[in-house]
Amino acid sequence: MKGFSPGAILRLSLLSLGTAALIPAQLLVMRLAPKHGTRLPLLFHRLTCRCLGVKRRVRGTPPPPGSSGLIVANHVSWLDISVLGAERPVCFVAKREVEGWPVIGFLADLQRTLYIDRSRRAATADVAAQMGARLSDGEAVVLFAEGTTGDGTRILQLRSSLLGAAHEALGRGESGQDGEADIAVYPLTISYTGFHGMAGGRFERSALAWYGDTELGPHLKTVLGIGAIDVELAWGAPITMGRQTSRKEATRLAAAAIRKARQETVSGWPPIA
Numbered sequence: 129m130k131g132f133s134p135g136a137i138l139r140l141s142l143l144s145l146g147t148a149a150l151i152p153a154q155l156l157v158m159r160l161a162p163k164h165g166t167r168l169p170l171l172f173h174r175l176t177c178r179c180l181g182v183k184r185r186v187r188g189t190p191p192p193p194g195s196s197g198l199i200v201a202n203h204v205s206w207l208d209i210s211v212l213g214a215e216r217p218v219c220f221v222a223k224r225e226v227e228g229w230p231v232i233g234f235l236a237d238l239q240r241t242l243y244i245d246r247s248r249r250a251a252t253a254d255v256a257a258q259m260g261a262r263l264s265d266g267e268a269v270v271l272f273a274e275g276t277t278g279d280g281t282r283i284l285q286l287r288s289s290l291l292g293a294a295h296e297a298l299g300r301g302e303s304g305q306d307g308e309a310d311i312a313v314y315p316l317t318i319s320y321t322g323f324h325g326m327a328g329g330r331f332e333r334s335a336l337a338w339y340g341d342t343e344l345g346p347h348l349k350t351v352l353g354i355g356a357i358d359v360e361l362a363w364g365a366p367i368t369m370g371r372q373t374s375r376k377e378a379t380r381l382a383a384a385a386i387r388k389a390r391q392e393t394v395s396g397w398p399p400i401a
Contacts, residue, residue, distance in 0.1 A: 136352035143179040147172065147235075154238045162240070163265065166217030169239050173213030181356040184211060185321075188363030188389070190314075191216075196266045197312035197366070198259075198294060200382045202283050202390070203272035205338040206232075207351065208318050211359050212270060213239070219262055220270045221255065221290070232344075242269070244290075256293030263294065263311065273379065277338055283317075283390055286383045292375030310370030315382040317362040317389035324356040362389035 132140070154168045177184065191197060199218065201208070209220065220236070224245040227233045242262070244255040259269050273291070274284040295311050320336040321327060336357065338347050351357065364385030369378035 132349060132352060135355065136349075139179045139181075140352060143176060146175045146179075150175075151238065158238070158240070165238075165240050166219065166267070169213055170217050172235075173210040176210040177214045180207070180210075180351055181354065182207065182211060183356065183358050184214065185358065185360045186215070186363070187360060187393075189365075190361075190363050191268065191312070191366070194266070195312070196263050196268055197314055198263070198291065198369075199268055199270045199314045199316055200273050200286070200291070200379075200386075201270060201316040202318055202386055203274050203277045204318055204320060205277060205336055206344070206347075207320075207336065207338075207357075207359075208272070209239075211318060211361065212316070215361065216268065218268045218270050221259065221272070253293060256290065256296065259290070259294040260296075269294070273382070281337075283383070283387050286379050286386075288375050288379035291369060291379055295369055295375055310368050310372075313367040313369050313378050313382055315364035315367065315385035315389075317360075317364070317386045317393065319360045319362065319390060319393040321358045321360050321393060323354050323358065360393050362393060364389060 150168055150172050154165065154172075157168060158165045176182075191199070193216070199212075201212065212218065213220075219240050219242060221242045221244060222236060224243045226236055226241070227243050229236075242255050242258050262269050271290055271294075273286040273288075275287050276284070291313065295309065336351070336354075338344070364382070367373065367378050367381050367385075369375060373381070
């Protein structure tokens, strides 16, 4: 593989072999017991983090194991999927284009990813109904509410439409009336903090961000070349969206929690009130 170091080739080969071993097992699970389809992806994401040298640090209180709810997170890179997927069984919401990407689309299907088609007006309602079904089944659904990846240094505006649609879908499923159900919303801030245990700054955070016109191949080469990546997952206090808190207010509170955690991570100090 031209341009890759021997160490990078070895780690990429190990990841490829592990992936090839897990795929048939996951296909069988999805055929026979689809509700258990989140377990093998957990192993895959942990293998990915190990092979790419990603070291995760958790701050705050994560949702209880096995709890359902919306995990609302910022989005920096394709690495976010494995960083979060290695922590707990989850399902993701992604844009429809991802389904057609070579290799990645296939792996996303094996993850039981929910896709939203932004070109269709009814797309939000369609994916929201699926999110409501997953939440009713006790699953945790990850929503990158910025709608795109950022540059690793700032938090973009969070969109409230999917939060509200998921709430309505869950409400119809549980009570037959819109707005009668509560959903736990868990704010999560993903921050790439440095390399090899050394704290980084704006340059290091931007180097790991995958956004704009950045191509996947060169970005993967950069990640493999670094060899050891430090990332922090900072959980905010859960928000109960529903009868007392509207989706717009829940989105505002989640955005505030994510920005607060980002400032604490970058500065090492809590923000000034």
